[in-house]
Amino acid sequence: MMMSDKRLLQVLQGKALSRPPVWLMRQAGRYLSEYREIRATAPSFIDFCYTPKLAAEATLQPIRRFGFDAAILFSDILVIADALGQKVSFETGEGPRLDPVQNMTELNALHEAVDLARLNPVFETIDLVRKSLPSQTGFIGFCGAPWTVASYMVAGHGTPDQAPARLVAYRDPVFFQALIDRLVKASIVYLSRQVEAGIEAVQIFDSWAGVLPKHEFERWCVVPVQQIIQGLKALHPTVPVIAFPRGAGGRIGELASSLGAEAIGLDTAVDPYWARDQIDGKIAVQGNLDPLVLLAGGAALDRAVDTILEAFSGRPHIFNLGHGILPPTPIAHVEQLMKRLYRN
């Protein structure tokens, strides 16, 4: 395969770079004053996500300011629930609100297949971004993993441990499997349309993978993500996938080899030196700076950056946070991070 001139794609093809590509989860958003400014022009967050001009602008803002090696589509993992016919809104300061789906009857009231017309603004956003992205910048699309999306669809809001979905999965596994299966199918179609619109790599966010015991983890996290990757690759064999099973802990090495993804995202709690020995050297690793050390800045930030660079030197690595950037993070600390990365 021809080597891309984009650092992100080179690493996703298994190349180790002396200065790894960098992007940050949630790199577009509230820590940027230019984001807050345009966000205020839309009546709601979901309207913002569905307005291509605004979503494209939000995607590009962090690229212009920091020169990251990849842009991530500005949207949310919960638009898939919206496109399945569930009512979704975002309350300022409180997070997502959905009309809960907790049994077969409620699931049957949703659409069988994702309403792609509803997601048209997302594909238009991708087209707009693609046209104005610098030639060296990769473009990442995404979806939520079925387990993580289902956990919000069942509870109807965020919770500390996704207990509502875990309970439903034990009590009514037939319903929960049907919900997961519907999300697998919807995610394959959604990601494949993203690729057709101009996305170059996809990340699958399994933010709540860490709360499940082994058997449930296999059934609700591992298998559905494998199915999505297989389904996407059947349609688009060369598109690289980054899996981010947050909280997977000791399961990370086995997961990296079994999911079929080109890269595995490491969360903040994973020791990079340990992970280096667990994960097959052909699989790229992404991560895993603590968002709190980026918020804190100073010598602690420099030290944490150096440790991650050292641990992953000589292997394919995409520098990132271990979870999303926090809204109070000072711009100056992101600049400090970029300086530290470019030092050599």
Ligand code: CP3
């Ligand atoms: O990374 C990026 O810059 C791209 C945009 C993006 C958003 N959400 C924008 C957003 C991405 C990739 C997501 C993913 C997402 N959304 C996840 C997985 C990653 C993770 O953080 O674990 C999850 C679980 C969600 C669901 C969600 N969306 C929650 C729980 C919340 C409320 C909490 C919060 O951060 O406010 C959202 C809202 C949301 N998604 C905002 C943004 C910028 C804030 C709303 C606003 O700006 O008004």
